[in-house]
Amino acid sequence: MRYKLIICLLISSILLHAQKAETPQNSYDLGAKINEMTLTVGGVLIAATNDGLVGIDPNKTTPIFTFNNFGQLKPEETEFIPNSPYIVVSQGAGSKLAGITKTKRAVLNYITGDVIFNSEDDSWNQIYTCNIVLPQNKLIVSGIQKIGSKHEKMTPKVAVYDLSAQKLDYSFFLDKPGRVGIAKDFSVTGVPLLLNEFLIIPTAQGLLAKSHTGEDLWSTKIKGVNWMVADETEKEIYGFETTSNGKNTRIHKIGNNGAELWKDDRKVQGIVSNFQILPQGLAVVSDKSSGGSTSVLATKNESEIAFLSASSGEDLWDKAPKTKGYVQHFYVQDDGILFGIQQGGINKISFDGKTLFKKPLKTGENIMVMAQSPQGLIYITGSDANIVDLKTGDQVWKKPLKYKNSVAVASTFDADNNRYLIAADGTIYAIDANSGDVDELANTKFDEKEFANSMEMRNGNIFLSASQNMTLLDNNGKAIYHEYYKSPSKSTFMKVAGGVLAAASMAAAASTALAAGANKTGFGSYNDLSNYNDYGKDAKRASDMFASIADASFKMMSQRFKATAATENAQFILTKLNDGVGLVKVNKDSGKVEKEIILQNKKPEYQVDDIGGYLFYKATDKTIYAYSLK
Known part of the structure; x- marks a missing residue:
């Protein structure tokens, strides 16, 4: 018995030691003070130091890149381009006047560690705009380039770079170098639109269309456009101009001939x-803001929804639907437009x-979920939930499930028992x-x-x-286990750099694409009323989106979203352990x-990559x- 006890103690000691992985897989001495850590969608950690940026791939023993060319960077000087492996680093604000x-x-x-473009290496003295265009995988730069003759060094210019090949495609001047006459401001006012046959540049003089070799095609007097979008044929282009007071937007429509x-x-109110x-037409959502004014005459904080004729721009609706808040969800369906309001x-x-619902459906604030289910549209807010008929708006459940307004609401579908489960304010509700x-x-009780x-x-x-809590219940609601790991301290969580990123939220971020006002030459607006609980659909959409771009870095990102997330069978919790503060992996x-x-x-301070x-x-x-x- 004594020997058995010793063996058991030895086995227990070995198991306990195996659980404690205190030796890191890799360590990285960055040689400068670390100010911030950011986990990218591609799984590479970017550390901002007093010297610049450092990229860390945990599978490699040394950093994959160190960028110290511009020295220490402020947070606002580093932009992570959504749905891409690219970081744009900026110093100095672009001026409309050359030489300021x-x-x-x-x-x-950040996947390959390459510096694809550096304005100093290419002799750009001033940069007006610097935009990455997806899925074409191009970089469009405008500004003043100090090469060529005296006049050329003072004339605004546009250059298009191929990000995959890491080389210049073509460049051209926005004005004729050395042109005699009254000086004109040709600074670029918004995001250029890259089309299959040509490029449109919004400038302070108007829209300029150039061929991919830089030849002049046409120009308009439509000035101050911020962004543009083309239809699928690229024959009709819409330009969006924020008015001088910044409160309204003008929409222009031009043909591919200018x-x-x-x-x-x-003109629509708001941005x-x-x-x-x-x-059937053009669906437009614009957000109005009072700007903090409390005057009774101030603009209300709410969205407006308009439906315009593509041929004339006239409003097709006699009366716009009242929102009384900001549009949080917006889905185009076969028979009309479905929308949910944040308030x-x-x-x-x-x-x-025409209103398709018999009357607007009243819900609680903050609609966390709007999704398809076999019974209809399920919605879950901070204080209520229900399923409604998408054709009529009738309630499928006899009355909404109501609960005390909760900061967190969790839900899932129990297919074995054909029921919805919703956890709110400490109670789990089962809905047949x-x-x-x-x-x-x-x-x-957590x-x-x-x-x-x-x-x-x-x-x-x-x-x-x-x-800090996790529990498992059987299908009758009886607890199988409840584990609680005390948080180290409240102040700890103020220091945590990001905490845990859920795999589902990363996939959703990748599939949501770019909102209106961003680079409209990118992926189209995400407009899909997903099926309830269909998280795998989001991950697949993200993987397919990355795979559609013929570039090795995007292919690597695609493979990442095809992999099984590390959190599928475990949860990671920061807690106070016997030997100090640590992270536990719990089955x-x-x-x-x-x-x-x-x-x-x-x-x-730490970051957890839940996928990798x-x-x-x-x-x-x-x-x-x-x-x-792992």
């Missing part, structure tokens, strides 16, 4: 946040302006999918007054979790700790450790 202030721009590929196709431009070209409310309008009958399945923000079905059991099915990583810091399964930890003010969480 030198501006510097650089474009980095002809103005509308007799007058169309356009969503614009979609449909067979509460869902409605649906036909393309000819056919009858809509509601039962209180269980009450959960420590530190947390509420569940994640919920999923696991082998017939119900898993719920929050930052979702058993509630058992599979790994502990002790962080020798009471207030650690790595922990990036700022060990000292100059050092980062990378731990494998």
Whole structure:
């Protein structure tokens, strides 16, 4: 028995030691104070130091790049381009007048570590605009380039670079170098539109169209355009101009020959946040703001929805739907437009302006979920939930499920029992999918007054979790386990650099694409009322989107979203352990700790890559450790 006891103790000691992965997979001495850490969608950690930027791939023993060309960078000088492996680094604001202030721009590929563009290397003294265009994978730069003759060094110029080949495609001047006459301001006012056959540049003199070799094609007197979008044929182009007071938007329509196709431009109140070209017309959402004014005459903080004729720009609706808040969800369907308001409310309008719902649906504030289900449209807010008929707006459940307004609401569908499960304010509600009958399945009390923000079905059991708590219930609501890991301290979480990024949210961010007002030559607006609980659909959409670009870096990002997320079967929690503050990896099915990583810091700064399964930890003010969480 004595020998068995010794063996058991030895095995226990070995298992305990195996759980503690205190030795990092790789460590990186950056040689300068680390000010900020950012985990990219591609899984590379970017550290901003007193010297510049450093890129860390946890699978490599040394940083994949160090960019110190511009020295220390402020947070606002580093832009991570959505849905791409690119970082745009900026120093100095672009001026409309040549020779005032030198501006510097650089474009980095954080996957390969290459500096694709550096304005100093290419003798750009001033940069007006620097835009990455996807999916064409081009960079369009405008400004003053100090090469050539005396006059050429003073004339605004545009250059287009191929990001895959990392070389200049073509460049041209916006004005004739040395032109005699009154000086004209040819500064670029917005994002150029790259089309298959030519490029349109919005300038202070008007829109200029140039061939891909820089030849003049046409120009207009439409000045001050901020961004543009073309229809699928690229024969009709819409330009958006923010008015001088910054409160309204003018929409212009031109042909691919530069002809103005509308007799007058169309003015909408507010700043356009969503614009979609449909067979029936143009759907426009614009957001109005009071600017903080409390005057009764001030503009209300709300969205306006307009539906315009593509041929004339005239409003096709006799009466615009009232929103009484900001549009949070906007979906175009076969029979009309469905929208949800952040302040509460869902409605649906036909393309000819008729209300399809019998009356606007009243909901609680902050519509967290609007999704397709077999029974209809399911919505979940901070205080209520229901399913409604998408044709009529009738409630499928006899009455909405109401609960105390909760900062976090989690939900899932239990297919085995044909029921919806919603966890809010410490209660789990089970709603029969056919009858809509509601039962209180269980009450959960999470420590530190947390509420569940994640919920999923696991082998017939119900898993719920929050930052410090996780529990598993059987299908009758009986607890199988409840694990709580005390937070190190409140101040710790103020220091955490980002915490845990959910795989689903990363996929959603990648698939959402660019909102109106950004580079409209990019991926089209994401307009898909997803099926409820269909997280895999978002990940696949992200993977397919990256795979559609013929570039090795995008292919690597595509493969990343095809992989199984490291958090599929485990949760990572920062807590206070016997040996100090650390991160624990807890199995979702058993509630058992599979790994502990002790962080020798009471207030650690770290980032967790939930997809790749790595922990990036700022060990000292100059050092980062990378731990494998697999």
